[in-house]
Amino acid sequence: xxxxxxxxxxxxxxxxxxxxxxxxxxxxxxxxxxxxxxxxxxxxxxxxxxxxxxxxxxxxxxxxxxxxxxxxxxxxxxxxxxxxxxxxxxxxxxxxxxxxxxxxxxxxxxxxxxxxxxxxxxxxxxxxxxxxxxxxxxxxxxxxxxxxxxxxxxxxxxxxxxxxxxxxxxxxxxxxxxxxxxxxxxxxxxxxxxxxxxxxxxxxxxxxxxxxxxxxxxxxxxxxxxxxxxxxxxxxxxxxxxxxxxxxxxxxxxxxxxxxxxxxxxxxxxxxxxxxxxxxxxxxxxxxxxxxxxxxxxxxxxxxxxxxxxxxxxxxxxxxxxxxxxxxxxxxxxxxxxxxxxxxxxxxxxxxxxxxxxxxxxxxxxxxxxxxxxxxxxxxxxxxxxxxxxxxxxxxxxxxxxxxxxxxxxxxxxxxx
Amino acid sequence: xxxxxxxxxxxxxxxxxxxxxxxxxxxxxxxxxxxxxxxxxxxxxxxxxxxxxxxxxxxxxxxxxxxxxxxxxxxxxxxxxxxxxxxxxxxxxxxxxxxxxxxxxxxxxxxxxxxxxxxxxxxxxxxxxxxxxxxxxxxxxxxxxxxxxxxxxxxxxxxxxxxxxxxxxxxxxxxxxxxxxxxxxxxxxxxxxxxxxxxxxxxxxxxxxxxxxxxxxxxxxxxxxxxxxxxxxxxxxxxxxxxxxxxxxxxxxxxxx
Numbered sequence: 001x002x003x004x005x006x007x008x009x010x011x012x013x014x015x016x017x018x019x020x021x022x023x024x025x026x027x028x029x030x031x032x033x034x035x036x037x038x039x040x041x042x043x044x045x046x047x048x049x050x051x052x053x054x055x056x057x058x059x060x061x062x063x064x065x066x067x068x069x070x071x072x073x074x075x076x077x078x079x080x081x082x083x084x085x086x087x088x089x090x091x092x093x094x095x096x097x098x099x100x101x102x103x104x105x106x107x108x109x110x111x112x113x114x115x116x117x118x119x120x121x122x123x124x125x126x127x128x129x130x131x132x133x134x135x136x137x138x139x140x141x142x143x144x145x146x147x148x149x150x151x152x153x154x155x156x157x158x159x160x161x162x163x164x165x166x167x168x169x170x171x172x173x174x175x176x177x178x179x180x181x182x183x184x185x186x187x188x189x190x191x192x193x194x195x196x197x198x199x200x201x202x203x204x205x206x207x208x209x210x211x212x213x214x215x216x217x218x219x220x221x222x223x224x225x226x227x228x229x230x231x232x233x234x235x236x237x238x239x240x241x242x243x244x245x246x247x248x249x250x251x252x253x254x255x256x257x258x259x260x261x262x263x264x265x266x267x268x269x270x271x272x273x274x275x276x277x278x279x280x281x282x283x284x285x286x287x288x289x290x291x292x293x294x295x296x297x298x299x300x301x302x303x304x305x306x307x308x309x310x311x312x313x314x315x316x317x318x319x320x321x322x323x324x325x326x327x328x329x330x331x332x333x334x335x336x337x338x339x340x341x342x343x344x345x346x347x348x349x350x351x352x353x354x355x356x357x358x359x360x361x362x363x364x365x366x367x368x369x370x371x372x373x374x375x376x377x378x379x380x381x382x383x384x385x386x387x388x389x390x391x392x393x394x395x396x397x398x399x400x401x402x403x404x405x406x407x408x409x410x411x412x413x414x415x416x417x
Numbered sequence: 418x419x420x421x422x423x424x425x426x427x428x429x430x431x432x433x434x435x436x437x438x439x440x441x442x443x444x445x446x447x448x449x450x451x452x453x454x455x456x457x458x459x460x461x462x463x464x465x466x467x468x469x470x471x472x473x474x475x476x477x478x479x480x481x482x483x484x485x486x487x488x489x490x491x492x493x494x495x496x497x498x499x500x501x502x503x504x505x506x507x508x509x510x511x512x513x514x515x516x517x518x519x520x521x522x523x524x525x526x527x528x529x530x531x532x533x534x535x536x537x538x539x540x541x542x543x544x545x546x547x548x549x550x551x552x553x554x555x556x557x558x559x560x561x562x563x564x565x566x567x568x569x570x571x572x573x574x575x576x577x578x579x580x581x582x583x584x585x586x587x588x589x590x591x592x593x594x595x596x597x598x599x600x601x602x603x604x605x606x607x608x609x610x611x612x613x614x615x616x617x618x619x620x621x622x623x624x625x626x627x628x629x630x631x632x633x634x635x636x637x638x639x640x641x642x643x644x645x646x647x648x649x650x651x652x653x654x655x656x657x658x659x660x661x662x663x664x665x666x667x668x669x670x671x672x673x674x
Binding site: 106107108110111286290291292293294333410412413414415417 | 500518519521624
């Protein structure tokens with residue numbers, strides 16, 4: 001079964017609809033997704049080749065219980081071991097994997113759990129990614145916050161106690177250019193100890209500029225490492241260029257960022273292959289940039305505005321847990337973030353096994369923190385959300401819940417140098 | 418333990434030879450851990466203290482305990498120096514444990530950069546305690562650079578694997594005239610005891626406590642093990658074990674002078 005992603009809005013002009021339908025049905029109307037657009041920096045790197053050759057040759061059906069047993073018994077987890085842990089053969093070993101993962105998490109992170117919140121400052125987007133609420137053909141309330149509005153949002157969030165912020169935009173250079181994002185970073189440095197970015201991929205010099213503005217962490221989700229599938233989901237815009245996105249983390253590190261985060265959006269393609277590629281992307285980049293802090297996320301598809309049917313297909317909580325345990329055993333030193341896309345129950349459970357960071361007080365909309373945090377109604381315009389969240393706990397509730405689980409919530413473990 | 422057996426670091430005297438790490442566990446346990454460990458020095462990551470947090474770590478550190486801020490997060494000497502200065506500004510005193518890592522996977526310290534940072538910070542009046550990979554040449558350079566102690570790792574941080582670098586730590590103990598404080602990788606009290614028998618001046622532990630079922634009880638177990646190891650060392654047992662027993666008929670008995 002596949003998701004039905006295509007939704008037509010009555011607000012689109014006949015010309016726009018015609019173009020949209022053509023993009024959806026006629027592959028020849030779409031640009032080559034492996035070809036860089038003008039202005040996109042090309043870096044020399046062998047990381048992509050290494051990741052892709054491993055992923056393409058990954059046949060998870062060949063692994064047996066014996067391979068999984070061996071992987072669990074080994075002191076260090078090889079790439080082959082990791083593949084076995086991702087295979088269907090590992091599913092009956094889930095509890096044992098969780099035990100091992102928990103031990104590794106404890107060795108590297110003790111019993112701490114990091115808290116952060118995302119701040120969406122704009123939801124304009126120039127791309128047609130069929131599963132995303134921000135896609136340019138989706139009829140939603142669009143908004144870009146002014147610097148005054150951003151500062152107001154930041155004050156509200158900072159007052160809640162949060163010290164780490166992740167600034168997000170829709171992927172529109174036109175509406176949210178690098179300077180705009182840089183100014184937002186400078187403001188964020190005033191209110192938060194740690195500033196991360198999840199924006200469209202940029203060139204090395206632009207990452208350097210954003211780092212100088214106060215950001216030190218960059219998250220870019222590859223969505224799927226299956227390039228053929230990627231082509232059918234990202235039909236229009238700069239995001240369609242798969243290799244430029246793949247090298248984003250490496251450019252960010254070259255631009256001086258301290259850490260980078262990776263992910264596939266599970267449910268878009270073969271999740272086992274995507275999980276393998278995501279972790280190997282981390283693995284090979286870490287070998288090349290050993291000083292860099294690496295982290296992984298594992299979002300699953302969620303419903304969006306105007307399409308409430310979107311779901312993560314065959315990636316159930318069991319599969320998600322298996323992937324997270326495999327990540328932890330293979331890469332014991334990396335941060336693992338589990339977002340509010342997942343339920344409170346799942347997040348409470350997984351922080352005791354593998355995850356090291358959770359978001360709280362989350363809104364994926366624009367300019368609505370005050371109404372969400374304080375219940376204060378106002379008439380101001382808000383921007384619609386990127387996707388529906390599941391766990392809507394506030395910062396205080398999350399802090400208490402994590403403490404209640406016997407964990408030490410950490411709001412900051414970082415100093416900008 | 419006899420009162421005159423003091424640990425002296427940069428002119429400061431301590432009775433306890435157990436340095437407690439403070440990361441990786443709940444703050445409420447810090448007080449209990451300090452008490453049960455009998456610790457007089459507790460480390461503090463500056464980056465963790467860099468907070469407006471409702472539960473500031475500084476609030477949980479009992480009076481009279483010396484803070485040992487560390488420079489974790491530094492990737493080179495320059496960053497370590499900046500973090501150390503920040504610690505001083507935060508009111509953490511003059512002690513600093515220099516930690517410089519260019520590797521996020523194993524968190525192995527970079528000796529070269531550590532030597533540089535040690536020199537700069539010692540010149541600025543810090544009591545510098547460099548965390549290092551146990552290499553004699555690097556340790557000598559750190560001594561020349563003005564270090565107050567040398568803190569070699571026993572095994573990779575967080576690994577709880579014990580004295581993997583035992584032979585090299587022994588060399589440092591034999592050759593370096595500063596206190597050698599074994600840091601990182603000590604997973605059990607018996608390993609702490611063994612390091613003390615070798616002649617280590619003190620033990621630093623964090624993960625071993627953080628991952629214990631009963632943290633305060635483990636803190637007290639470490640305290641006893643460290644005291645036992647120290648007594649064994651002072652009694653000469655450590656020397657006997659490491660140097661071998663002497664023959665009953667002296668080999669030099671034929672000498673007539």
